[in-house]
Amino acid sequence: MRLSLLVVVVAAALSCAAAASPPAGGKMPLTPDFYKQTCPRAERIIAEVIQSKQMENPTTAAGVLRVFFHDCFVGGCERLRADRVQPVSPSPSTMRRSTSLFRATPSTPWSRAKLALEMECPGVVSCADILFTGLGRAGHADGRAPLPGFSVQELVALSGAHTLGFSHCKEFADRIFNYRDKKDGKPEPFDPTMNPSFARGLQGACKDYLKDPTIAAFNDIMTPGKFDNMYFINLERGLGLLDTDEELWTDPRTKPFVQLYASNSTKFFDDFGRAMEKLSLLGVKTGAEGEIRRRCDTYNHGPNMPTN
Incomplete structure (x- = not known):
């Protein structure tokens, strides 16, 4: 679309x-x-x-x-x-x-x-x-x-709005620079949940973000100009930009809904519409x-x- x-x-x-x-309470x-x-x-x-x-x-x-x-x-x-x-x-x-x-x-x-x-x-x-x-x-x-x-499913559906827009490097810099494992604190070149090529690409693009805080990346690198379900497909491929995006995939409470919307764009559009209406x-x-x-x-x- x-x-x-x-x-x-x-x-x-x-x-x-x-x-x-x-609305309840006799409102117009x-x-x-x-x-x-x-x-x-x-x-x-x-x-x-x-x-x-x-x-x-x-x-x-x-x-x-x-x-x-x-x-x-x-x-x-x-x-x-x-x-x-x-x-x-x-x-x-x-x-x-x-x-x-x-x-x-x-x-x-x-x-x-x-x-x-x-x-x-x-x-x-x-x-x-x-x-x-x-x-x-x-x-x-x-x-x-x-x-x-909102229910968990509604929040996941609303998160699909990240199929559009962008985020500044400072918002995800801790995933690609000086990353330390969340469990043992071991240093890593980047968040291991990220697709390696994606992470390295972001490192190169954001290398000067401290000098220029306006540098940014598309939230959906595959189809940034389309409102679709690619955001959820990206999460399955390790292409989530923000830590909160990745958590939708790793959290067992939200992962089933990510999988649902990745495989069924019609369901995503329907649920997104209902959540927006709410x-x-x-x-x-x-x-x-x-x-x-x-x-x-x-x-x-x-x-x-x-x-x-």
């Missing part, structure tokens, strides 16, 4: 997922046509902005996924601070340099989409829903949310519980001010 923009990827995955039940249900009357072109505007940004910068989709997990999983997607995210330009090779994945700039897809939506229908579409539109659920207000609970529903604020931010990088009334 060729990746052109995140909205297409996640929408395709979610096409296999069941519709979510309305989330619905894909939430803005049908108040801002009927909202979904099209968001899709066009993200698609345009993806064509301009092919790492946009990976950046969107990173925001979704790192911002949303930790504290709920309603605390989105989207204007700080600017995906960097890729290089044709596995290794590339970047100034930062997170740059404060008005050219981010969130800023562009919010500006376009404010011109179309001021004060209607929340920043959370700019992110969630591709996930098929709308009706969030912006706020904060608690830590979620993640998108965490700590939802609706109605007067939150606010429709005028800008996605700040609260309308300050972090401790009432929002209704």
Whole structure:
């Protein structure tokens, strides 16, 4: 499945997922046509902005996924601070340099989409829903949310997002430089769980990472521009980049799910879609519980001010 923009990827995955039940406690249900009357072109505007940004910068989709997990999983997607995210330009090779994945700039897809939506229908579409539109659920207000609970299988499925994006050398340097066995402390040339050719290639590419901390590697060296199940196939071959990636393969609790998704891409897409849907529903604020931010990088009334 060729990746052109995140909205297409996640929408395709979610096409296999069941519709979510309305939130408990009498909250307003989330619905894909939430803005049908108040801002009927909202979904099209968001899709066009993200698609345009993806064509301009092919790492946009990976950046969107990173925001979704790192911002949303930790504290709920309603605390989105989207204007700080600017995906960097890729290089044709596995290794590339970047100034930062997170740059404060008005050219981010969130800023562009919010500006376009404010011109179309001021004060209607929340920043959370700019992110969630591709996930098929709308009706969030912006706020904060608690830590979620996911099953082991759901976490493995979500880890499949590492089929996109990259990691800086410092994040896996302890696997390829001055490695010591975790059991007896014996020095090794690199983590022995890694494919030797892969490890040596990373050593060469990352040799100057202390001088240049922006050097990075694709999380999936085989098909870095495709949203597929190659991430799990790579783990079976010793091609996991991060220590946490490798642990999915060596941990008996997660290994069966790695094997499942490596052998069945349809199952991975289905489970990934369901897990993403569950993640998108965490700590939802609706109605007067939150606010429709005028800008996605700040609260309308300050972090401790009432929002209704």
